[in-house]
Amino acid sequence: MSLVELTDLRYAWPRQRPCLEIGHFALAAGETVFLHGPSGSGKSTLLALIAGVNVAGTGQVRVLGEDLARLSPSGRDRFRVDHIGIVFQQFNLLPYLSVLENVLLPCRFSALRRQRAQAEGGRPEAAARRLLAGLDLAPELWERPASRLSVGQQQRVALARALIGRPALILADEPTSALDAARQRAFLELLTEECKRAGAGLLFVSHDLRLAERFGRVEDLTRLNRAQAEAACAA
Amino acid sequence: MRGLSALLALAFRSAWNRRLTLGLTLTAVCLSVTLLLSIERLRVDARTSFTQAVSGTDLIVGARASPLQLLLYAVFRVGGATQEIGWEAAAAIDRHPAVAWTLPLALGDSHRGFPVLGTPARYFEVFRYGDRQPLVFAAGRPYAGLYEAVLGVEVAERLGYQVGDRITLAHGGGEFAPEHADKPFTVVGVLARTGTPVDRTVHVSLESIEAIHLDWQGGAPIPGLNIPPELATKFDLTPKTVTAVLVGLKSRAQVFAMQRWVQDYRAEPLMAVLPGVALDQLWDLLAIGERSLLTISALVAGVSLVGLVAVILAGLNERRRELAILRSVGAGPRRVLFLLLLEGAGLTLAACVLGLLLSLALVLAVGPWLAAYSGIHLQLTWPHAAQWAWLGAVFAVGTLASLIPAWRAYRLSLADGLTPHV
Ligand SMILES: Nc1ncnc2c1ncn2[C@@H]1O[C@H](COP(=O)(O)OP(=O)(O)O)[C@@H](O)[C@H]1O
Ligand SMILES: [Mg+2]
DSSP: OOSEEEEEEEEOOTTSOOOEEEEEEEEOTTOEEEEEOOTTSSHHHHHHHHTTSSOOSEEEEEETTEEGGGSOHHHHHHHHHHHEEEEOSSOOSOTTSBHHHHHHHHHHHOHHHHHHHHHTSSOHHHHHHHHHHHTTOOGGGTTSBGGGSOHHHHHHHHHHHHHTTOOSEEEEESTTTTSOHHHHHHHHHHHHHHHHHHTOEEEEEESOGGGGGGSSEEEEHHHHBOSOHHHHHOO | OHHHHHHHHHHHHHHHHTHHHHHHHHHHHHHHHHHHHHHHHHHHHHHHHHHHTOBSOOEEEEESSOHHHHHHHHHSOOSOOSSOEEHHHHHHHHHSTTEEEEEEEEEEEEETTEEEEEOOTTHHHHOEETTTEEOOEEEEOOOOSTTEEEEOHHHHHHHTOOTTOEEOOBSSSSTTOOBOTTSOEEEEEEEOOOSSGGGGOEEEOHHHHHHHTTTEETTEEOTTOOOOGGGGGGSOOOOSEESEEEEEESOGGGHHHHHHHHHTOSSSOEEEEOHHHHHHHHHHHHHHHHHHHHHHHHHHHHHHHHHHHHHHHHHHHHHHHHHHHHHHTTOOHHHHHHHHHHHHHHHHHHHHHHHHHHHHHHHHHHHHHHHHHHOOOOOOSSOOHHHHHHHHHHHHHHHHHTHHHHHHHHHHHHHHTTSOOO
8 A cells, every 4th residue: 555646636726727637646655755846836736635735626645545535624634633744845833832842733633643752752742852852953942932943943843843753654845945055955864864764755845856866766746747737837 | 622722722822922913902902891881880870879869759849940950959969949949838838638748958058069958857867768768877966956967978088077077168059159157067967878969968957057148148148247156046047948849748649649739839830840750851861972972982892893803814914824834733724713713702702801800990990089079879790781781792793703814714724725825
């Protein structure tokens, strides 16, 4: 069973021409995939479909064998927090929570993530601290409001949040585009390492092919997507 | 339901993060709630204070004028009589077989802004206020002779008088009214609090009123004539006129017959008023003012609720990222709707509670002053029905109004997917 499997997927934003038409795409458990596509080609849209935030008009999106369209809306919300960690391009954190509280968010909304975090030893906070330390965030930052961190630090906190409680799938939407070249490299290293260690599958989307080298597989969205991406998607 | 309690905690943290703008709108709504509640309190308590002022009196008799005017000066000591009635008329009413008791009232003088009432000493036994309650002495006794005064509690407290103190009365009610300085009065009693105009009144006998005016004419001492207090007893101190007469009947059934008898009195034009009927006229008059006050404060409340909605709506664009993060950790669009609704409802509720507390504090702060100068007693009690109704209305409207930003947040979180295009 694939971790993610798309079949005959079609999606259009309301009042727009089809944005995505994908015949087949699969991601095996523990696999790290770099999905490349120019800006506006529908990368973020695809991630929203896999995360069950939006639902495809036709075709199937299966995650862990579950057909997302057949879950109820709140079922999809629960499924997402139980099994998927998401890292955005930027502004990943709630500014009014501390670093630690941000990392613990999934454990607050998902019993499964909390249990898995506890299974690693002790309280979820212990797991959060271990992750933050592993991502090279100094302990004196942990109690600070998230808004006081640099962008690079914020992205590492977001990664810790995505990883806590060992979700099966990590979705990363151009998480390095706000970082300079040196930090991009370091962040990518952390990201792929941590996903390997956690045994999580990783789907990383970006327009920047130079980042692709650390990934197990590289895909081109413009080739996957039969809807003539850029032109078709534009409103 | 763990997600829900987590969401509640987040809603609070998020609101706290925006506490300045939210605090300002909260203050605006809170103040308008205070305004609404206070006006409502004043309205209801003014009515009760007025209705409490007289009880057990079947008719008020005076010179023919407007019934409302008669009620105002005979009961509330507001305004003045344009005309007096002759003593003979008052005596004739007293002799009427249907009449149980009468209380002739002589008004017009004052003491340091408080009205002076001349009336027989039986006033303290016969007069009833509130729910047919009799007057009670807090100290001293009724007056028995000339130049003795019984004070309402407000007069005694405000001016610091005790039994045994000497006071002088002033002719008329103005600030610069000439004093009856040659004939000082001794305070012989202080009445217990009634919550009616009695509290603000200086009571003396009809004969005392007559005595201090022996050497007066037309509002000023007669030049060259000075009758010392001891000598006044040599004169006939039966009053020549009185301002009004309170009448108690043996049977209430006779009230209309008695009213007609008074109206038809030959010797001079008289008028008899049922206190209840005159009070109704007073309400009709006050209702216009009450309604416009209430309308204005309802408008103020409406405007501040619109402000509340505007603030939440305006902040929504900056919160789209926050909502997307919440969605990524499992909060559905309906949770987002609930979150925004909760914020609006929570703020309105907080404003209602704070407004209520503030209005109670206002009663504490202003109540004693208002009681002394207007006789209106504000009650420091749990809100009454009309106040609950206003509180409920503000809360309902506020909650309904916050559906607008909540609905918009719901739509946005559906339309944005994971990455809001802000
Ligand atoms: N929330 C949205 N509502 C409507 N159209 C959208 C929305 N998000 C993206 N689109 C459209 O879908 C297309 C693909 O966008 P997106 O998935 O963000 O591309 P990428 O992430 O590859 O840059 C674009 O044409 C964009 O205008
Ligand atoms: Mg994108």
